[in-house]
Amino acid sequence: MKNLVWKILSSTYIHKGPWATLRADRCEMPDGRIVPAYFVLEYPNWSNAVAITEDGKILMVRQYRHAAQIVSLELPGGVIEDGEAPEDAIKREILEETGYSFDEVELISTIYANPATGDNHTYCYLARNGKKTQLQNLDDHEEIVVEEYTIDEVKQLLAENKIAQALHCTNLFYALMKLGKL
Template identity: 55%
Template sequence: MNNLDWETISSKYLVRAPWATLRVDTCRMPDGTVIPDYYVLEYPDWVNVIALTSDNQVILVRQYRHAAGEEVLELPGGVIEEGESIEEAARRELLEETGYEFEQIEFLSELYANPATATNKTHCFLATGGKKTSEQSLDRGEEIIIELVSLDELKDLVLKNKLGQALHTSGAFYALVKLGLLK
């Protein structure tokens, strides 16, 4: 097998901000070709969760997404904070966004958001046995409406392309397969 790895000759940061960092790299391909301006977005890793309540309702969140310019139906989730395990992040995000705590949480998948231009991964979990224990504790700039749907409704939303976030749709597919609802 040929080595397809690129060599990074130099990097220069153009933007360093809490939610996104943009750098431009100069790279050399294995055949010697130099790519002078390759832009890379550095984002923190994320988690998302297919969250099932104790009566098997799926917790979805609806929120406005400014870049898309519309409200989007998604899975609960968010950024993994420094020093936090991916499972801790999933549990924290669930509690903050939904007010639910879960008996079990199981890792499903790890996917790149866009490995051509972004460094981050999304880690997806299936949480079961959820019970409402508190009110939402949202970050500044978050407005989230909780929607409960059945597993059959989730399957229908996924198959009809009604979840607005590609990585959430992927996670939902993994969960539906794990639960025996898709083959």
């Protein structure tokens, strides 16, 4: 198989922030050509879950997303903290955002939001038999409304393009396949 991997010769950081870092890589392509500045966004890794309650409802969260300036219907999830296992991160995120606890979650896919410009990946989980165990425990800048939907209702939301977050649509696709509900 032909080698397609570029060699990084050097990296220069342009901006470092808690949610996004921008660097410029000087690279050598397999045929020897030099790419003087390939810009890479470094983001933390994320996790999200199709979280199904013990009565068979899928938990969704509705919140404002400032970059796109939309109110977005999404799956629970978020950033994996430094040193945190992805499975622990998704259990924590679901609990914080919805108040539901899940003892077991299953990794069903690992995806990249945009591997051309971003280096992070998203762990997609299927969580089943969730139980309401506490109130939401939101971050300072979060305002999240928890909603519950049947599988058929979620499929209709997808068909009507009512779920804007592409990574969450992907997780829903894999979860519906796993559940035999496509």
